[in-house]
Amino acid sequence: MSIKYICSECSKKYDPKTLVFRCECGGVLDLEHFDFEFSKDDILSNEWSLFRYLKALPFTKEFNQWKEISMGEGLTPIVPLDKDMPDILVKVDYLMPTLSFKDRGAVVLISKAKELGVKKVIQDSSGNAGNSIAAYASRAGIECDIYVPEGTSAKKIKQISCHGANVHIVKGSREDTAHEALMAAERGEGFYASHVYNPFFYQGTKTYAYEIYEQLDLNIPEALVIPVGNGTLLLGCYYGFKELLNLGLIDKIPKIIAIQASGCAPIYEAFKANKRFVEAVINTGTLAEGIAIAKPMRGKQILEAVRATSGVIITASEDKIVAAREYLAQKGFYVEPTTAATFAAFLNYYKEKNHGIKGKVIIPLCGAGLKKD
Numbered sequence: 001m002s003i004k005y006i007c008s009e010c011s012k013k014y015d016p017k018t019l020v021f022r023c024e025c026g027g028v029l030d031l032e033h034f035d036f037e038f039s040k041d042d043i044l045s046n047e048w049s050l051f052r053y054l055k056a057l058p059f060t061k062e063f064n065q066w067k068e069i070s071m072g073e074g075l076t077p078i079v080p081l082d083k084d085m086p087d088i089l090v091k092v093d094y095l096m097p098t099l100s101f102k103d104r105g106a107v108v109l110i111s112k113a114k115e116l117g118v119k120k121v122i123q124d125s126s127g128n129a130g131n132s133i134a135a136y137a138s139r140a141g142i143e144c145d146i147y148v149p150e151g152t153s154a155k156k157i158k159q160i161s162c163h164g165a166n167v168h169i170v171k172g173s174r175e176d177t178a179h180e181a182l183m184a185a186e187r188g189e190g191f192y193a194s195h196v197y198n199p200f201f202y203q204g205t206k207t208y209a210y211e212i213y214e215q216l217d218l219n220i221p222e223a224l225v226i227p228v229g230n231g232t233l234l235l236g237c238y239y240g241f242k243e244l245l246n247l248g249l250i251d252k253i254p255k256i257i258a259i260q261a262s263g264c265a266p267i268y269e270a271f272k273a274n275k276r277f278v279e280a281v282i283n284t285g286t287l288a289e290g291i292a293i294a295k296p297m298r299g300k301q302i303l304e305a306v307r308a309t310s311g312v313i314i315t316a317s318e319d320k321i322v323a324a325r326e327y328l329a330q331k332g333f334y335v336e337p338t339t340a341a342t343f344a345a346f347l348n349y350y351k352e353k354n355h356g357i358k359g360k361v362i363i364p365l366c367g368a369g370l371k372k373d
């Protein structure tokens, strides 16, 4: 399968082997549509990782090094949050090798880099994505440079460097850090393994949808609650359900209820104003730092996805995050503040008027609380 990148703005195509990471017009790259057959019978029932959906993933038939790279990520449980709310389900996506849902995207992206013969990857992150890319790159025998902003905690830097990655500390903001990594990629120093720019990452996060399809035995939920900053889970999940719909395996895509933090909510603002594009905002600060993205590169695509499902974007207020984190811990789940914010916002929305939601709702628990203490 020699799959190409395609520009989301001008449709120009590129070969991933060229290490290009954005179009010359500045547009973000998607993957060109690739055809595959897939039904429940195609699930590899003896493969205990997200590679059980291999037929739906963008690899050649001959490529099997994913077997050496996979650490059994995916296949996370879906369980009721509380016995008194049987329709509110959580998908425990922090039960992953590096303790966050980012492993879905990282394992597919790094496997693809291996298939392309990449020797070095570059990534910028101060959190879960950098950790995840560093771990999988190490496992794949690919050199890895991770750019982090100054002020990143020593604990996080240690986590990343323990995986053998070279950590570059950048003076300035999170945006300055992304710029430095991007410049390094532009100079040809390596393959930009960005969870924002690289469309192969979304081929991994789309397995979130495939798992829901398999685990709920066709009983697809009415709504999906998804935290959104850069849209790595939201877009992947949408692509996955869209594929299942096009394959005739489901008859509708669940409604997406996307959550932003009120201190940094550019996509919410654009949605509310009925705009097609997202304008950057100033991050006024939030505990939900996993979704605090002031200038989301795929904002337009996120708006399109939410609208295509007749979904909605709501915000989490800061004062509810700590209490929601405590509540989830009392239910047995110790999560990151970003996940707590997601839960708090949804509960507020759901309790308000129910908003016509009658069936099951799935909320992802994206990151383990132990990473944020």
Ligand SMILES: [Zn+2]
Pocket (backbone or CB within 6 Å): 007, 008, 009, 010, 011, 012, 023, 024, 025, 026, 027
């Ligand atoms: Zn273009």
